[in-house]
Amino acid sequence: MSGGTGPGRPEWVGQLVRFAAVGAVSALVDLGVYTLGLHLGLPTYAARAISFAAGTTTAYVLNRRWAFGVSGGRRRAASFALLYGTTFVVILATNALALATLPGSSWRVTLAWALSQGLGTAVNFVVLRLVVFRA
Template sequence: MSGTASAPEPHLPLPVELPLVDEPGGTDVDLKTQMVRFIATGGLSAVVDYGLYTLFLAFGLPVYIAKSIGFVAGTTTAYLINRRWTFKAEPSRARFIAVVVLYAVTFVVQVGLNQLMIHTLPDEWWRTPLAFVIAQGTATVINFVVQRAVIFKIH
């Protein structure tokens, strides 16, 4: 026997996936289920976003930097969970690019609207949480509509 077993070809590791769904992916989840899951995911993502936002404000970072860091962490959390659980969609490079574009738009909307509210609302104890809720709520509506109508229909 002159043949020797060759070592398997090395390959890049797969991206981290959250094991939230056991069944195979598909975009046939009904609207009510998607909305409930999207809101639950959004709640968790908002906790991540707001928690980091207030933490970094406490450390003295400017509002727009603190909000930016919170937004990136919150939207990353949301995308990972929504793709697998809310919309049950398989990985797709085209979908990922579409999500990056959507999140860039909602980033500008959310950080800009938060900044506007911080400078417009009176300097009271409730200003920061109210500005966050207004900005987050606006971005959430935009995200759900675009993800359901466009992004998770991409193959």
């Protein structure tokens, strides 16, 4: 794995940049599936659960191979699943809290998604780097 995004930069900077790119792709998958689920008439929480699973699958594959550049294995997959299972609870609770407290508007559902996604993303980077995908 290269030592970052340029000479003299720590490895974590490069990982963070790649993680952000993976996160953007995964978030688009997540939001797209969430929006589709809502459009198809799924309850909000069911749509969020399905979209989370789609975004998580995308994130695992891309983060493991590209962002952190590590090989697979059952231990890493199990650690990833445990982390994302925990994050799932956090994002559902954050999403529910945001929906309950944000004023009604056309952006309410999307903002609740963004807030829950932002918190989950921050937790995920730290734990992925320090625990799950540690080389």
